[in-house]
Amino acid sequence: MFESLAANRTLKDTLAVMINGQRLSHAILLQGEPGTGKRTLARLIAQAVLCQGKEPRPCGVCTSCYKAEKGIHPDIIELGAEAVKPMSFHIDAIRELRQGAFIAPNESEIKIYILHNAQNMTIQAQNALLKVLEEPPEYVMFILLCQNRSSLLETILSRCVSFTLEPPDEQTCARVLTERKPGLSQEQYQAAAVEAEGNVGRALSLLDPESEEGERANRAWEAAQGLLKAIYSGDEFALLAAVSRYEKQKETFVQLLPCLKQMVKEASLKKYIAGHSGLASLPAVKEASSRLSALQSVKILGIIDVAVGRIRQNVNFNLVLASFCAEIVNSGK
Numbered sequence: 277m278f279e280s281l282a283a284n285r286t287l288k289d290t291l292a293v294m295i296n297g298q299r300l301s302h303a304i305l306l307q308g309e310p311g312t313g314k315r316t317l318a319r320l321i322a323q324a325v326l327c328q329g330k331e332p333r334p335c336g337v338c339t340s341c342y343k344a345e346k347g348i349h350p351d352i353i354e355l356g357a358e359a360v361k362p363m364s365f366h367i368d369a370i371r372e373l374r375q376g377a378f379i380a381p382n383e384s385e386i387k388i389y390i391l392h393n394a395q396n397m398t399i400q401a402q403n404a405l406l407k408v409l410e411e412p413p414e415y416v417m418f419i420l421l422c423q424n425r426s427s428l429l430e431t432i433l434s435r436c437v438s439f440t441l442e443p444p445d446e447q448t449c450a451r452v453l454t455e456r457k458p459g460l461s462q463e464q465y466q467a468a469a470v471e472a473e474g475n476v477g478r479a480l481s482l483l484d485p486e487s488e489e490g491e492r493a494n495r496a497w498e499a500a501q502g503l504l505k506a507i508y509s510g511d512e513f514a515l516l517a518a519v520s521r522y523e524k525q526k527e528t529f530v531q532l533l534p535c536l537k538q539m540v541k542e543a544s545l546k547k548y549i550a551g552h553s554g555l556a557s558l559p560a561v562k563e564a565s566s567r568l569s570a571l572q573s574v575k576i577l578g579i580i581d582v583a584v585g586r587i588r589q590n591v592n593f594n595l596v597l598a599s600f601c602a603e604i605v606n607s608g609k
């Protein structure tokens with residue numbers, strides 16, 4: 277069960293034991309960064325709690341599971357999904373919830389409310405929710421999702437059992453991506469997983485060329501490959517030309533630096549670890565691996581860090597580019 281959520285082994289095991297032993301609290305709080313799978317997990321918990329099949333639940337085949345999976349179960353009610361801005365989760369929604377909560381479930385023993393973006397509840401909304409959390413109808417269960425529990429009232433937190441979701445490691449993330457978005461190359465999955473630091477939700481949007489984030493990511497990886505080629509060519513003029521292209525595109529340069537760093541890292545790993553997976557199969561990375569010495573790779577990684585630091589400190593951008601170029605040229609000498 278819960279296999280559609282990546283990583284978080286201990287959390288999933290704990291929940292499974294609680295659900296199968298019917299020892300789940302009536303209020304659960306799932307905390308984690310956007311994209312770590314809070315929504316996936318909340319829906320799985322709801323499905324498992326309402327499942328009419330045998331253990332381990334959710335069985336995935338009973339009528340209740342079918343409805344839950346299709347998002348048409350009348351006793352699973354989701355709210356707050358649109359409340360993505362701070363303080364945009366208003367008391368009206370909670371008032372409605374409170375009225376509904378006192379109506380018995382439609383077809384199950386339990387009625388489950390999933391509250392997205394709980395961190396964006398206004399204080400009034402939180403206080404209204406608190407009232408129903410304090411004395412809930414016995415058939416009601418709440419699953420609160422939030423990015424950071426510190427934005428919730430202590431009184432709410434004290435009534436919830438909290439769980440924190442961690443993003444999976446990059447390898448696991450890449451594997452999940454192959455299942456969720458089939459048809460792309462291993463390099464693309466790996467690059468997105470690295471870029472999103474294992475966060476599956478963010479990686480998925482990076483892989484979606486339609487999304488703004490995806491488009492930006494593609495541009496950054498392509499730009500980084502171009503720059504990497506200029507770096508290992510050892511041709512000072514080519515490097516200068518490649519870098520000066522960014523004089524008026526600071527944002528793109530800022531975005532390509534982490535990609536470039538990752539590629540240089542992979543290139544140097546590839547020297548020592550046979551069959552090392554990941555970005556290593558990109559042509560530019562392969563070439564860099566044979567052309568850059570280990571020492572030069574280390575120097576370049578340092579130079580990238582320095583450039584990132586200078587940009588953060590708001591050093592004149594043209595100066596950043598000029599010294600980046602000069603330092604890269606020196607790294608090969």
Ligand SMILES: [Zn+2]
Nearest residue numbers: 327335338341
């Ligand atoms: Zn079931």
